[in-house]
Amino acid sequence: MPMDFFAVIIPLMFMINLFFSCFIIFFERKNPSSAWSWIMVTTFIPMLGFFIYLLLGFEGRKYKSFKTKAASDEAVYSDFYTKKDDIIYKQISYLKSKQKLFKLCGGFWRAAVLNIISADAPLSSLYGLKIYSEGKEKFSALFEDIKRAENIILIEYYIIRSDELGFALKELLIKKASEGVKIYLLYDGMGCIGCKKGFFDFGEYKNIYSAVFLPPKFIRINYRCHRKICIIDYKKAYIGGFNIGVEYMGISKKFSSWRDCHISFFGSAVADLALRFICDFNFFSEKKLSVDDINNTAKQNNSSPVQIISGGADCKRDNILNCFFRLISAAEESILIQTPYFVPDESIIEALKTAALSGVRVKIMIPSKPDHPFVYWASLSYIGELLETGAECYGYDGGFLHSKLIICDEFAVSVGTANLDIRSLKLNFETCAVIYDKQYAKGFVEAFNSSLAKCKKITAEDYKKRSPFAKVKESVARLISPML
Secondary structure, eight states: OOHHHHHHHHHHHHHHHHHHHHHHHHHTTTOHHHHHHHHHHHHHSTTHHHHHHHHHTOOGGGOHHHHHHHHHHHHHHHHHHHHTTOHHHHHHHHTTOHHHHHHHHGGGHHHHHHHHHHHOOOOEEEEEEEEEOSHHHHHHHHHHHHHHOSSEEEEEESOBOSSHHHHHHHHHHHHHHHTTOEEEEEEETTTTTTSOTTTTOOTTSTTEEEEEESOOSSOOOSSOBOOEEEEETTTEEEEESOOBSGGGGTOBTTTBSEEOOEEEEESTHHHHHHHHHHHHHHHHOSSOOOGGGOOOOOOOTTOEEEEEEEESTTSSSOHHHHHHHHHHHHOSSEEEEEOSOEEOOHHHHHHHHHHHHTTOEEEEEEESSOSSHHHHHHHHHHHHHHHTTTOEEEEEOSSEEOOOEEEETTTEEEEESOOEEHIIIIISBEEEEEEEOHHHHHHHHHHHHHHHTTEEEEOHHHHHTOOHHHHHHHHHHHHTGGGO
């Protein structure tokens, strides 16, 4: 080609790339690390890099629709709590008594205050808590509870596969609907994009109402509904890490065994979780659920305090991130963490390092066999940073570890759908149950310790001996971690 061509095209590409970089800086102005990562992509992959950004990174000012959803959620919450004698405002007044809160939440009473004021998450109660680490046990219990349902079933999942397990669930829901039980189903548009055509078409069946969370009109990786919850008759609830699919039963060819953490419980917290579902479902469905139907708020004598914390692009603050930070900062003896993806933001990694350097025993468990290589390499870079502070880090070898669990001082426990990564803490729609109870915490500690038997400890010495190629992979993944 003539030199004149390059004399024109190179400056033009430079100007276009400069424009793209300015665009990214404008829309990423609240997150400098993410902005620099994307600018690097557009610089090293001219033109194409910007389209990758639009696909994976563009936030679009969090969509105008999220502001509408936030207003809609606020109206639903206000309607519910007004009918319950303004429980939020009563609890804010109740917060003035440090002694009462300390009695309920121990040294984590400040976390409870944060969640009430910042996340509109009142202290509720639960009892009869059951922990599920294996898929077969969880789905067996869930299906049995669905079979016993008498009035209503609410289901919200990120992934529902159109496989053997998914069809079994569908057939069961159709059967219950024929018995007069009302079924409300909400599924994520991207998480279920691979389902067979017509799988979610329930038009011919009475009493089944389905809706899709952000239909995939175009591919968007961010802002997915990562929640996995089910409510039976407003009496019993399920929340945790298991999606609906055969791989979660531990029979996947890729991962074989699957280790997760899901819980079921009774108590007034069921109403809080149902309220979360109603907010999501009502916004994406023409069929509306009323908060008047929620009738389970009774507190049992043997119940324990819990808060249902939700986060997402429709929230004013990073509720789950703030809660995790407060729990970690308040720990005095131990912090146990299980997460499939360990790509924390700066505040969380600094809180963990500070805790370890302060003598708090910190244990982090991640899977040894990753499902997302770049996320795994980025996770190892943060693990290496923690090893320098004396934290204990483990790689789970018993299959794939998908559990989202934080246990502080064997007393405060967060279990739910949020991974300890930037995507969960800042972008996706997540929900966690934060439980303040020493007796219940024992069950989670036992589940964590039983996983240790299938782990290999990652030592500082072994980490330093990793190959030059591994160091390069970690460095690159760490650099682009804000995009992961």
